[in-house]
Amino acid sequence: xxxxxxxxxxxxxxxxxxxxxxxxxxxxxxxxxxxxxxxxxxxxxxxxxxxxxxxxxxxxxxxxxxxxxxxxxxxxxxxxxxxxxxxxxxxxxxxxxxxxxxxxxxxxxxxxxxxxxxxxxxxxxxxxxxxxxxxxxxxxxxxxxxxxxxxxxxxxxxxxxxxxxxxxxxxxxxxxxxxxxxxxxxxxxxxxxxxxxxxxxxxxxxxxxxxxxxxxxxxxxxxxxxxxxxxxxxxxxxxxxxxxxxxxxxxxxxxxxxxxxxxxxxxxxxxxxxxxxxxxxxxxxxxxxxxxxxxxxxxxxxxxxxxxxxxxxxxxxxxxxxxxxxxxxxxxxxxxxxxxxxxxxxxxxxxxxxxxxxxxxxxxxxxxxxxxxxxxxxxxxxxxxxxxxxxxxxxxxxxxxxxxxxxxxxxxxxxxxxxxxxxxxxxxxxxxxxxxxxxxxxxxxxxxxxxxxxxxxxxxxxxxxxxxxxxxxxxxxxxxxxxxxxxxxxxxxxxxxxxxxxxxxxxxxxxxxxxxxxxxxxxxxxxxxx
Numbered sequence: 001x002x003x004x005x006x007x008x009x010x011x012x013x014x015x016x017x018x019x020x021x022x023x024x025x026x027x028x029x030x031x032x033x034x035x036x037x038x039x040x041x042x043x044x045x046x047x048x049x050x051x052x053x054x055x056x057x058x059x060x061x062x063x064x065x066x067x068x069x070x071x072x073x074x075x076x077x078x079x080x081x082x083x084x085x086x087x088x089x090x091x092x093x094x095x096x097x098x099x100x101x102x103x104x105x106x107x108x109x110x111x112x113x114x115x116x117x118x119x120x121x122x123x124x125x126x127x128x129x130x131x132x133x134x135x136x137x138x139x140x141x142x143x144x145x146x147x148x149x150x151x152x153x154x155x156x157x158x159x160x161x162x163x164x165x166x167x168x169x170x171x172x173x174x175x176x177x178x179x180x181x182x183x184x185x186x187x188x189x190x191x192x193x194x195x196x197x198x199x200x201x202x203x204x205x206x207x208x209x210x211x212x213x214x215x216x217x218x219x220x221x222x223x224x225x226x227x228x229x230x231x232x233x234x235x236x237x238x239x240x241x242x243x244x245x246x247x248x249x250x251x252x253x254x255x256x257x258x259x260x261x262x263x264x265x266x267x268x269x270x271x272x273x274x275x276x277x278x279x280x281x282x283x284x285x286x287x288x289x290x291x292x293x294x295x296x297x298x299x300x301x302x303x304x305x306x307x308x309x310x311x312x313x314x315x316x317x318x319x320x321x322x323x324x325x326x327x328x329x330x331x332x333x334x335x336x337x338x339x340x341x342x343x344x345x346x347x348x349x350x351x352x353x354x355x356x357x358x359x360x361x362x363x364x365x366x367x368x369x370x371x372x373x374x375x376x377x378x379x380x381x382x383x384x385x386x387x388x389x390x391x392x393x394x395x396x397x398x399x400x401x402x403x404x405x406x407x408x409x410x411x412x413x414x415x416x417x418x419x420x421x422x423x424x425x426x427x428x429x430x431x432x433x434x435x436x437x438x439x440x441x442x443x444x445x446x447x448x449x450x451x452x453x454x455x456x457x458x459x460x461x462x463x464x465x466x467x468x469x470x471x472x473x474x475x476x477x478x479x480x481x482x483x484x485x486x487x488x489x490x491x492x493x494x495x496x497x498x499x500x501x502x503x504x505x506x507x508x509x510x511x512x513x514x515x516x517x518x519x520x521x522x523x524x525x526x527x528x529x530x
Contacts, residue, residue, distance in 0.1 A: 032134075038134075039137075040100070041138075044141055045371050046371075046373050047095075047096055047141050048376075049390060051085045051095045051096070054083075054088075055089050063220070065383075066382050068382055071392055073221065074217065074226045075226070077177060078141070078177060080145075096140040103137045104137060107148075110147075111124060117158075117307050123303050130329060132292075135339065139289075147296055152169065157187055166191070177296070178226075183272065223392070230395035249328065250298050254301070256317065256321060257309075260309075266305075269304075299328075351450075354479035356378055357478075359380060365381055366410045366411055367413075368384045368434070369384075369458075370414070370415075372389055384410060386434060399430040400429070402433055405437040406437070412472070413460070414450075417449060417456075417459040418456070425459065443463055445461065445464050451484055
């Protein structure tokens with residue numbers, strides 16, 4: 001049974017002529033530069049859910065999503081990002097910039113590794129031109145870091161480099177995403193096959209550290225699993241079937257590779273990836289932007305195949321796999337454009353400005369919303385996340401209830417709306433119950449709609465009896481007016497949109513200047529809550 005790549009077999013067949021290979025790599029580099037400049041400003045609202053813990057730690061002395069001890073909740077699944085964000089928060093630097101830069105460095109290193117390891121440079125070319133790489137590299141979430149760990153550990157395994165960095169990556173992998181534990185165990189098991197006398201000590205150290213962390217977080221949060229596991233639990237059969245069909249090409253790709261590649265290590269990774277995708281089919285895949293729940297496990301498999309195994313596959317199968325890779329690329333191009341078009345407006349910046357102005361009114365007030373990222377993060381208001389990612393009681397009860405709303409009595413509410421005007425709310429997350437509460441209690445007044453794009457709005461409601469009603473209302477109205485500007489509602493052609501964003505990012509670095517001057521969004525020290 002083969003445990004490692006048959007390097008000798010990779011040399012079968014003629015290499016691509018050097019000039020053509022060089023031309024492909026030049027094309028890949030040019031495409032990469034275009035995507036880097038175009039997508040560099042993209043950030044995901046959900047990334048600030050994690051960063052809020054570090055901010056609350058330094059500003060309020062508590063490790064929790066809300067700056068209080070009412071309910072301790074673990075709303076993140078990427079503890080490594082949560083802990084690392086302590087450093088930039090302490091120095092007043094936007095954490096998302098640190099992770100953008102860090103992932104960009106990992107990307108450059110991965111380009112170097114694939115170029116060094118592959119006889120033909122297909123993997124390097126595919127890595128350079130794949131749009132989703134850049135979406136996830138700059139999102140602020142952990143997706144690209146997970147991909148790097150996955151691929152780099154396989155390369156170290158292939159080269160039998162079982163040194164400190166190998167064991168460090170195995171230790172850290174579960175702290176990037178929970179699935180990392182599965183792959184850490186797989187990679188460690190295969191390292192045993194080649195270094196049996198020396199594996200006991202690192203195994204004891206790593207296992208002890210994992211157990212210590214698990215016990216600590218259980219004692220602190222009083223739960224075995226992060227809150228997201230409760231929210232994204234098992235869905236309806238119809239939803240499962242739809243998810244399975246969405247992953248059809250990924251499943252076909254994995255099954256063909258399993259049949260063709262006789263290397264035991266790679267086959268084990270394929271089986272693990274297949275099982276993870278099956279798990280996702282029964283989950284409620286919220287925030288699946290740019291197909292991130294399949295991308296983070298399928299893309300590493302594709303890169304490893306192109307790096308080590310492409311030349312061992314017969315031409316008919318190579319064509320089939322090539323077609324599937326082209327399909328993945330096409331899906332990536334479409335979803336990246338769709339997501340960036342929907343989120344690349346100035347909406348995050350509008351929310352940032354609004355939240356900063358709301359800081360002065362945070363004492364004794366509660367905000368209710370579904371996008372639990374940048375608005376709670378900057379405003380520092382006590383917040384109810386009606387989706388439940390950051391509220392354990394809502395997650396455990398599978399949604400918000402009328403009794404919970406009556407008990408909490410929120411002062412400011414943001415609801416997801418699909419059309420401006422009327423009550424066109426998304427039929428999700430028990431928003432109908434929230435709307436019933438608003439109508440029955442008669443405590444809140446609708447202020448208007450903050451625009452994300454042409455089919456996505458925030459309907460905003462404010463408590464009528466708030467002593468600062470006019471001041472808060474004016475802040476919301478200003479955000480509503482600002483959100484109407486610079487939204488990509490007419491840029492339906494990819495080339496028109498890409499040209500505009502590319503030129504704007506080359507000529508205007510205001511975004512990065514604003515983010516580097518991050519001290520401006522720190523809480524007003526004059527606002528003291530009893």
